[in-house]
Amino acid sequence: MIGLSQLVFLVIVITAGYFLTKRIKEIRRNILMGKPLDRSDKSSERLKSMILIAFGQKKMFKKPIPAFLHLLIYVGFLVINLEVLEFVIDGLTGEHRFFAPYLGDFYNVAMNFFEILALGVLISCIIFLIRRNVLKVERFTKPEMKGWPAMDGNLILIIEIVLMVVILKMNAADQVLQSRGVEGYYETGTLYISNVLIPIYQNFSSTLLITIERGAWWFHIVGILAFAVYVTYSKHLHIFLAFPNTYYSNLESKGKIANMDSVTNEVKLMLGMPAENGAAPEEVGRFGAKDATDLSWKSLMEAYSCTECGRCTAECPANQTGKLLSPRKVVMDTRDRIEEIGKGQGREKSLLGDYITNEEINACTSCNACTEACPVNIDPLSIILEMKRYVAMEESGSPASWNAMFANIETNFAPWKFAPTDRFNWADDVKQKD
Amino acid sequence: MLNKKTKMMRAVPTMAELAAQGKSPEILFWVGCAGSFDDRYKRVTVAFSEILLSLNIDFAVLGQEEACTGDPARRAGNEFLFQMQAMANIQVLNGYEVKKIVTACPHCFNTIKNEYPDLGGNYEVIHHTQFLQQLIDGGMLKVDGGEFKGKKITYHDSCYLGRANDVYEAPRELLKSLDADLVEMKRCRTNGLCCGAGGGQMFKDAEKGKKEINIERTEEALDTGAKVIASGCPFCMTMLSDGVKNKEKEGEVVVKDLAEIISESMK
Incomplete structure (x- = not known):
């Protein structure tokens, strides 16, 4: 026999599941609108980088203080999810603290551990809010963070704080009910963190306490399910995408630019060399990227993996010296644009032009500071490069001095205007050894 | 000759x-x-x-x-x-x-x-x-710190050597072999700041901004108090030399390639 509350719970879980699945499919479809790129090789090396960088948060520790606070939230998230499992089982079975009878004394240890983590999450989120809004850490106040991105960041922290407070309130009310021997409230033993809140509830009637405890239970589980759906629309998606994103990250030397094979075939034909497999040149859609769909699926996955921490922008030499370029903005723009395309909107627009300007991409020194800084191995540089390719090869719209440099290489085989016959003149100054 | x-x-x-x-x-x-x-x-x-x-x-x-x-x-x-x-x-x-x-x-x-x-x-x-470095390690190349011994030298990581290819040690080992006083800039190795010339920037004017990248980097190099800025890249050499001139320090501080430093220190 299913009770009313179980039925309501089931409906809520199914609804959340529906919206979550729909959104995940949408994101997957959007990512797959990107161009093909083969990253199926070297699976053990990929697994290793995923374990070190996503699971182990290796690159976060370049900045120890936020890394430690972030680690608390991350471990809290992972471990407290075990408690959510109990919540779901309780909700579906109509039990209360399903695991308590099975785990005996260990249940108390586990619950206390969860509470300590909940407190850790709570404190970290408060410090993060202070860093964003009071201390105004520079990377959180750049122009691309105005409006929704700043709000998104704050909302996530506030939701996490509320969820943690509620779980502690629930445990406090629960403990008072246990001490009064109210039916259905198993003895959990002392829970040391929520214990602090008990004096607030000591004089409440048992009926009111049950309402508070049940209210907190429902608030927490519905809150978590709603948060899960919210996450898929926010920058917070990195909690899941950090894993595939690091798995599929670039394993080559950072300095290597991937070869454009479509160009190779054409160049070989021009030079009168046999093309690969003697095949006719394949139909080339467009050189480089004008729009988000011209980028590889990996760049689009990166766009969804970005949590807008701004370490890339903070390390970017162009941004530091006041240029318009911000690698974070490039990644955020890519996500906004692919979202727009996914919705079938903005057909007259394109990523380059309407979102990102030539001035921005022309400021890049390809120094790889941004790719080095990213804690989840996002590569803004490859997005910038694809756009430079589009401008150079499809529009011949590179800056005039670059066009002159191209011309010099073509005619003098050097980027400067020197006669190729003078190339070896330096050797005149070499002293003959005695 | x-x-x-x-x-x-x-x-x-x-x-x-x-x-x-x-x-x-x-x-x-x-x-x-x-x-x-x-x-x-x-x-x-x-x-x-x-x-x-x-x-x-x-x-x-x-x-x-x-x-x-x-x-x-x-x-x-x-x-x-x-x-x-x-x-x-x-x-x-x-x-x-x-x-x-x-x-x-x-x-x-x-x-x-x-x-x-x-x-x-x-x-x-x-x-x-x-x-x-291989020549020194193999004993073929013998150096004597000479004028560089104990002298404050800072090394500027070229992006294409450092981050791009993880070469951080060889240039530093060369300076250590001279018993030079290697002082690091605030941003060095993986966090090194670009000289501003990479990605084809060498061949165009910088975009609008509030500062030139090479000036930012040169200031950081000068802050170390080093009298020699060592580099291993022609573009970095140009950018940092221009930076030193801009700061009117060319009388006190020199930008030198590691090959020049080693060449001057050969026994």
């Missing part, structure tokens, strides 16, 4: 000359465009060549057969031009059956090492600072 008119008697052998004698050297010294044409960097090319000659290293250069690797074109987005250059160079290199290449330019180093293999050019490529 060589008479400039007697070009036949150049001390540096070319691949073509050796091939005519049926010989092929152990290693090719890839000079690069800056090393060939830039007045300041030509001195680095000369210094490095003189080290190689004095140690009887079996090497040669391509001379007039060398051409731009295509790096600035590729990074500015012109993939066609890059591949034209790359394929032409690979034809020449493979024609001479080159196995090993040393270069004093991190951009050439990165391109030939990482990008030429995709187009059929497979060589062992090392940067001149790595080569010099």
Whole structure:
């Protein structure tokens, strides 16, 4: 026999599941609108980088203080999810603290551990809010963070704080009910963190306490399910995408630019060399990227993996010296644009032009500071490069001095205007050894 | 001194000359465009060549057969031009059956090492600072700190050597072998700040901003109190030298390539 509350719970879980699945499919479809790129090789090396960088948060520790606070939230998230499992089982079975009878004394240890983590999450989120809004850490106040991105960041922290407070309130009310021997409230033993809140509830009637405890239970589980759906629309998606994103990250030397094979075939034909497999040149859609769909699926996955921490922008030499370029903005723009395309909107627009300007991409020194800084191995540089390719090869719209440099290489085989016959003149100054 | 008119008697052998004698050297010294044409960097090319000659290293250069690797074109987005250059160079290199290449330019180093293999050019490529370190480690090259002993020197990481290819130690080891007082800038190694010239920026004016990148970097180098700024890249050399001039410190602080520093310290 299913009770009313179980039925309501089931409906809520199914609804959340529906919206979550729909959104995940949408994101997957959007990512797959990107161009093909083969990253199926070297699976053990990929697994290793995923374990070190996503699971182990290796690159976060370049900045120890936020890394430690972030680690608390991350471990809290992972471990407290075990408690959510109990919540779901309780909700579906109509039990209360399903695991308590099975785990005996260990249940108390586990619950206390969860509470300590909940407190850790709570404190970290408060410090993060202070860093964003009071201390105004520079990377959180750049122009691309105005409006929704700043709000998104704050909302996530506030939701996490509320969820943690509620779980502690629930445990406090629960403990008072246990001490009064109210039916259905198993003895959990002392829970040391929520214990602090008990004096607030000591004089409440048992009926009111049950309402508070049940209210907190429902608030927490519905809150978590709603948060899960919210996450898929926010920058917070990195909690899941950090894993595939690091798995599929670039394993080559950072300095290597991937070869454009479509160009190779054409160049070989021009030079009168046999093309690969003697095949006719394949139909080339467009050189480089004008729009988000011209980028590889990996760049689009990166766009969804970005949590807008701004370490890339903070390390970017162009941004530091006041240029318009911000690698974070490039990644955020890519996500906004692919979202727009996914919705079938903005057909007259394109990523380059309407979102990102030539001035921005022309400021890049390809120094790889941004790719080095990213804690989840996002590569803004490859997005910038694809756009430079589009401008150079499809529009011949590179800056005039670059066009002159191209011309010099073509005619003098050097980027400067020197006669190729003078190339070896330096050797005149070499002293003959005695 | 060589008479400039007697070009036949150049001390540096070319691949073509050796091939005519049926010989092929152990290693090719890839000079690069800056090393060939830039007045300041030509001195680095000369210094490095003189080290190689004095140690009887079996090497040669391509001379007039060398051409731009295509790096600035590729990074500015012109993939066609890059591949034209790359394929032409690979034809020449493979024609001479080159196995090993040393270069004093991190951009050439990165391109030939990482990008030429995709187009059929497979060589062992090392940067001149790595080569010099190997020579010291192997006992072939003996140095004496001389004027650099105990002197404050800072080393500027070239992006294309450092982050791009994880070469951080060789240049520093060279300075340590001179017993120099190596002082690091605030941003160094993986966090090193670009000189501002990468990605084709060398060949255009910077975009609008509040400061030039090379000034930002030079200030950081000057803050260390070092009297020598060591570098291993022709573009960094230009950017930092300009920065030092801009700060009117050229009387006190010099920017030198590691090959020059080693050349001046040879026993």
